Amino acid sequence: xxxxxxxxxxxxxxxxxxxxxxxxxxxxxxxxxxxxxxxxxxxxxxxxxxxxxxxxxxxxxxxxxxxxxxxxxxxxxxxxxxxxxxxxxxxxxxxxxxxxxxxxxxxxxxxxxxxxxxxxxxxxxxxxxxxxxxxxxxxxxxxxxxxxxxxxxxxxxxxxxxxxxxxxxxxxxxxxxxxxxxxxxxxxxxxxxxxxxxxxxxxxxxxxxxxxxxxxxxxxxxxxxxxxxxxxxxxxxxxxxxxxxxxxxxxxxxxxxxxxxxxxxxxxxxxxxxxxxxxxxxxxxxxxxxxxxxxxxxx
Numbered sequence: 139x140x141x142x143x144x145x146x147x148x149x150x151x152x153x154x155x156x157x158x159x160x161x162x163x164x165x166x167x168x169x170x171x172x173x174x175x176x177x178x179x180x181x182x183x184x185x186x187x188x189x190x191x192x193x194x195x196x197x198x199x200x201x202x203x204x205x206x207x208x209x210x211x212x213x214x215x216x217x218x219x220x221x222x223x224x225x226x227x228x229x230x231x232x233x234x235x236x237x238x239x240x241x242x243x244x245x246x247x248x249x250x251x252x253x254x255x256x257x258x259x260x261x262x263x264x265x266x267x268x269x270x271x272x273x274x275x276x277x278x279x280x281x282x283x284x285x286x287x288x289x290x291x292x293x294x295x296x297x298x299x300x301x302x303x304x305x306x307x308x309x310x311x312x313x314x315x316x317x318x319x320x321x322x323x324x325x326x327x328x329x330x331x332x333x334x335x336x337x338x339x340x341x342x343x344x345x346x347x348x349x350x351x352x353x354x355x356x357x358x359x360x361x362x363x364x365x366x367x368x369x370x371x372x373x374x375x376x377x378x379x380x381x382x383x384x385x386x387x388x389x390x391x392x393x394x395x396x397x398x399x400x401x402x403x404x405x406x407x408x409x410x411x412x413x414x415x416x417x418x419x420x421x422x423x424x425x426x427x428x429x430x431x432x433x434x435x436x437x
Contacts, residue, residue, distance in 0.1 A: 143272035145265045146199055147171055149233070151257040157236065158322045160292055163224065164235045164253055166261065171233055175264040175272070176226040178304040180297035180397075182274040183223055185235070186216040186260035187249045197260045216260070217245035222296040223263070233261065236296035236325065276381045277301050277397055280390030280422055285358045286311035286332070289351050289408060291344070291400035292318065293428045295325055301397070302329045311394070312354045316347035343431065344404030351408055359394040359418055368414055373402035378409075378427030382420070392422035402427030 149168035157163055186197045196214040198206035207215060225234040242248040264272040277297075279286065286309060288298045295315055302313065310331030315322075316339050323336040335354070337346040371378050384390055396412055398405050409425045412418040 141268045142201060142265055143268045143270065144262050145170070145173060146197070146203060147174070147261045147263060148194065149259050149261050151253055151255050151259070152232070153255060154253050157325050158319070160239055160318050160322045161295065161325045162237055162239055162250065162253075164237055164250075165232055166235070166259060167230075167232050168261070169231065171226075171231040171261075171263075172228040173266045174226050174228060174233060175266045175268070176228060177223075177264060177272075177275060179275050179277045179301050180399075181223045181264065181300070182220050182276075183264070184262035185219050185221055186262070187219065187245050188258060189214070189216055194258050194260045219246045222300060224296050224300060226263075228266070233263070236299065238292050238295075276399075276424055276426055278381060278383055278424065279395035280382075280384075280392040282391045282393060283395045283422070284309055285394040287314070287351070287355060287358055287394070287396040287398075288312070288332075289314040289347065289396070289398050289400075290428075291316050291339075291347065291404065292322065293401075294399035295322070297399060298397075299326050302327050302332060305329055305332070307331070311358060314347060314350045314354060316344065316350075316400075344401060344407065347400075347404060348407055348411070352411065355396075355412060355416060355418075359416075368410060368420075371406060373406055373427060373430055374433070378402045378406055378425065381424045381426070382422065390421045392419055394418070394422060396423045396425075398424065399426040399428050402430045 147168045147170055149166040152167045153165040155163040186194055188194050197216050221235050224236040237250050240247050242251045313332055313334045316337050318339055320338055326334050335350055337350050340346055398408050405425050405427050412423055413420050
């Protein structure tokens with residue numbers, strides 16, 4: 139039997155640590171977490187949250203778990219959410235998740251507010267024994283990159299922090315994040331060549347982030363190509379998500395690379411600025427609308 143790219147793990151919370159007014163770190167442990175591949179960067183995983191009375195006992199297992207999960211009645215279908223792996227320690231069978239405390243609205247927010255050691259979860263994470271590309275990583279710079287721009291809101295901070303820790307020492311650039319409070323800077327690790335800039339959100343979501351990116355981006359790349367036209371994406375109807383990658387017929391090269399993630403309308407604005415106004419090479423800009431203001435994440 140061929141190995142599956144992802145495995146489901148029943149785990150327990152072992153520690154909940156406050157990192158800043160906005161962020162907490164939740165550490166989980168499970169007997170088979172030594173089989174999780176420590177890929178680093180912005181690796182995404184799925185978390186199944188407990189339901190009242192039944193916990194995570196109704197989460198399906200087996201190769202066809204997703205179809206089985208979708209077929210469950212609403213009262214037995216555990217909410218599934220996406221998070222970035224902050225750290226994996228296979229030898230200790232532990233995994234860290236840095237999460238945003240955004241109040242008790244929604245299943246994820248409510249669970250984060252009450253998370254305690256001993257709580258049970260199910261984690262869907264990349265399989266150490268799988269030899270192919272399991273996916274779930276969107277930080278994929280072209281060859282030759284020497285400068286990066288990592289920008290987003292608080293939902294992008296755990297991924298940015300993980301990317302910084304795997305970034306080569308000879309790469310420079312800027313991190314720009316818009317967060318609720320200046321103390322959230324402490325969540326972002328330092329890198330010798332990368333300037334960290336935290337801007338505190340004002341009355342208009344994303345305005346401070348866009349202004350800060352406009353300050354730093356022109357100094358990262360010398361534009362020598364025509365300005366590209368972009369297809370318009372309706373962020374209220376469609377997913378804003380584009381990650382350029384190499385293929386068999388084309389290997390990308392660039393001096394600078396941008397990775398943008400957060401609220402979809404704000405990221406759409408940043409994408410248009412970099413590509414259409416500044417003329418940044420579209421194959422060197424990854425952008426992900428992690429969420430859309432006013433729209434709940436589907437279960």
